[in-house]
Amino acid sequence: MSVASRERDIYRRDAKVDHNLLTPAERERLLEPYLPTPPTRSASKRGRKDGIPSIRIDQPKSSRLGVRKFLKTQLHVLLYVIVHAVFSVYIRFRQAYHAVKDRIFAILYYHHRTPELIQKDVKGLSRLPQHLSVILKLEDGGRGGAGLEALVDEVAEIAAWCACVGIPMLSVYEQSGILKGYLPATHRAIARKLSSYFGPQHPALSLRAPHVPSMESPSSPPTSDAPGASSKTLSILLLSSEDGRDSLVDLTKTLAEMSQRSKLSSKDISPDLIDAELSESVMGEPELLILFSPSVELSGYPPWQVRLTEIYHVQDNQGVGYQVFLRALYNFANAQMRYGR
Amino acid sequence: MSSMHLSQLHKWMLSSPPIEWAVNQLRELLIGALRQGPVPQHIAFVMDGNRRFARSHKIETVEGHNLGFEALARVLQNDPIFWIILEVCYKSGVKIVTVYAFSIENFKRSKYEVDALMAMAKIKLQQLSQHGELLQKYGASIRVLGQRDLVKPDVLEAVDRAVELTKNNGDCILNICFPYTSREEITSAIKSTVEDYSRPLSAQARPFSQTRITQKIRSRNLSTSPLRSTSPTPSTSDVDDSISSSTTLHTDSPNDGQEGPLYPDPETITSSTIEEHLLTAGNPPLDLLIRTSGVKRLSDFMLWQCHEDTEIVFLDTLWPDFDLWSFLPVLVEWQWKQKHIEEKGSANGIKKPKIKVR
Numbered sequence: 001m002s003v004a005s006r007e008r009d010i011y012r013r014d015a016k017v018d019h020n021l022l023t024p025a026e027r028e029r030l031l032e033p034y035l036p037t038p039p040t041r042s043a044s045k046r047g048r049k050d051g052i053p054s055i056r057i058d059q060p061k062s063s064r065l066g067v068r069k070f071l072k073t074q075l076h077v078l079l080y081v082i083v084h085a086v087f088s089v090y091i092r093f094r095q096a097y098h099a100v101k102d103r104i105f106a107i108l109y110y111h112h113r114t115p116e117l118i119q120k121d122v123k124g125l126s127r128l129p130q131h132l133s134v135i136l137k138l139e140d141g142g143r144g145g146a147g148l149e150a151l152v153d154e155v156a157e158i159a160a161w162c163a164c165v166g167i168p169m170l171s172v173y174e175q176s177g178i179l180k181g182y183l184p185a186t187h188r189a190i191a192r193k194l195s196s197y198f199g200p201q202h203p204a205l206s207l208r209a210p211h212v213p214s215m216e217s218p219s220s221p222p223t224s225d226a227p228g229a230s231s232k233t234l235s236i237l238l239l240s241s242e243d244g245r246d247s248l249v250d251l252t253k254t255l256a257e258m259s260q261r262s263k264l265s266s267k268d269i270s271p272d273l274i275d276a277e278l279s280e281s282v283m284g285e286p287e288l289l290i291l292f293s294p295s296v297e298l299s300g301y302p303p304w305q306v307r308l309t310e311i312y313h314v315q316d317n318q319g320v321g322y323q324v325f326l327r328a329l330y331n332f333a334n335a336q337m338r339y340g341r
Numbered sequence: 342m343s344s345m346h347l348s349q350l351h352k353w354m355l356s357s358p359p360i361e362w363a364v365n366q367l368r369e370l371l372i373g374a375l376r377q378g379p380v381p382q383h384i385a386f387v388m389d390g391n392r393r394f395a396r397s398h399k400i401e402t403v404e405g406h407n408l409g410f411e412a413l414a415r416v417l418q419n420d421p422i423f424w425i426i427l428e429v430c431y432k433s434g435v436k437i438v439t440v441y442a443f444s445i446e447n448f449k450r451s452k453y454e455v456d457a458l459m460a461m462a463k464i465k466l467q468q469l470s471q472h473g474e475l476l477q478k479y480g481a482s483i484r485v486l487g488q489r490d491l492v493k494p495d496v497l498e499a500v501d502r503a504v505e506l507t508k509n510n511g512d513c514i515l516n517i518c519f520p521y522t523s524r525e526e527i528t529s530a531i532k533s534t535v536e537d538y539s540r541p542l543s544a545q546a547r548p549f550s551q552t553r554i555t556q557k558i559r560s561r562n563l564s565t566s567p568l569r570s571t572s573p574t575p576s577t578s579d580v581d582d583s584i585s586s587s588t589t590l591h592t593d594s595p596n597d598g599q600e601g602p603l604y605p606d607p608e609t610i611t612s613s614t615i616e617e618h619l620l621t622a623g624n625p626p627l628d629l630l631i632r633t634s635g636v637k638r639l640s641d642f643m644l645w646q647c648h649e650d651t652e653i654v655f656l657d658t659l660w661p662d663f664d665l666w667s668f669l670p671v672l673v674e675w676q677w678k679q680k681h682i683e684e685k686g687s688a689n690g691i692k693k694p695k696i697k698v699r
Binding site for chain 1: 370371373374375376377378523524525527528531532534535536538539604607608610611612614615637638639640641644645647648649650651652653654655673674676677678680
């Protein structure tokens, strides 16, 4: 039996009887071999042990130790470079692997702009989110509106998929909030996309943003004579970074003002009150949050609301894709994806 | 079953003395090497998966939690808290580690389990307090974040002792979130901000009295004006000015008094004001949040702190299995990403890198 496992056994036995077996001193002795060299300022406490290469340089044999330290640092730098070289090779392979896998998924699952196909894809799912949220990024490479156009198109696509799946609530987070300035144009683009998916009878659409006064613009289907078929409504909410921390700050300001005028006692401030206010003025908790970025970074997404939200992202994925959306839904329903239909 | 045997064999291999020694050396070397790059200043862990680990290994839930505590020790084969402080903070240079030990929601679990967890926490903290000198040697301080009023007094006593004992050690901090939820934290931050702003400003706090100043000005004007009257026009205007200013001063001061209590302007509240009232006030921004056991939720942890540019990593390993070998890849990838951000930043000239290179 090795030293470590014997010590672990002793430790475990000690833990079993609520650490009454060993005295603190005994336990410390157990720890001793695993402790790194303590920082220099307490070096005097353990001055005897100069056999081990340490970071102290105030030793009489400082030149040798200095060389040793130098060599050690060089070794570490070298190793650091090697580790990172290996890692960047590894990550290229991983990215390539994921890119191929995502491509295959994208080919196997393509929506062909047909609601029936999308509905078939999600038919077996045990549950669907009632409120879906996505984080999109504005690619401001050209700075000439191309990024904005792509963004609007992505919103429209995702909205169409949600409408097909039957998710009633979609919130779109984009950090800069540029979309909020183009509400009518975005609305038009989404309506156009919906009609390209559904034909003339597309579901009603309402697009709004918090703090934007009454931009509620429901669009009933153009042919309103068949309301039974598509009575569903898709409501889309546009969010930006100002709906995150800033809304909490604004709420605090309001509460402080009320408290100054003694309309409110600070005892009344409870999570329920804040939750009610925020879900009224911004939104409630989304059930599923999809990121289309290669890693999970919330970039200012409303903090209060993500409490229990399932966060989904595909590793190394770049850009909005139907397969990511679908995989997120499968993951949400705890379902296995079967290749092919 | 076969996996059990395999892991047994694996364990046996790893525990043979030469391999153990080699692994230890390798670990030291790797940590030393990674210190050469950027190191996150603040890491948070959600210690998730103890119960599932217990279930999958057919041991009692409470025992699973105990193993979870021990998991931190897996590498060091010793006490968990030491593992975090030594392996993560001290050796790799992370300043602050925050762990989610117990959520307020966890009180909803069975009483037996809650009691056992509490007892365990108490014992661990007591044990920790016994090693005060050791903690001091490594400059590790322990803080417990959470709602104190939900903790039983005997546990609270242990908490206070451990915190008190280590509060002067400044090098690295271990935040233990114990009974904690982020919403409660944000709420209490808002509450205390509101309380701060509804406390009237006290004008008497300053050692200068306005009336005395006006009197001084007036008396000086009275004394200087006859002297200055030798010079013709400007002197009169000077006197006029001072008189008018003194009268305005005079009329102003009672006005201030009449208005009743004066409050600070709520418009000056910013997100940093709230941040100063959070439990993590003064800590550097969270760089990395790691959640084990494959659950992809924040579960009410560090919501305010992690929703900006924190890298959030979800790992499939259960917490009792989590060790340095699952942590290092995360660290390397983080470093790699930081380098990329830096490169992009220097190319664009806009985005600043988030870390300070040590």
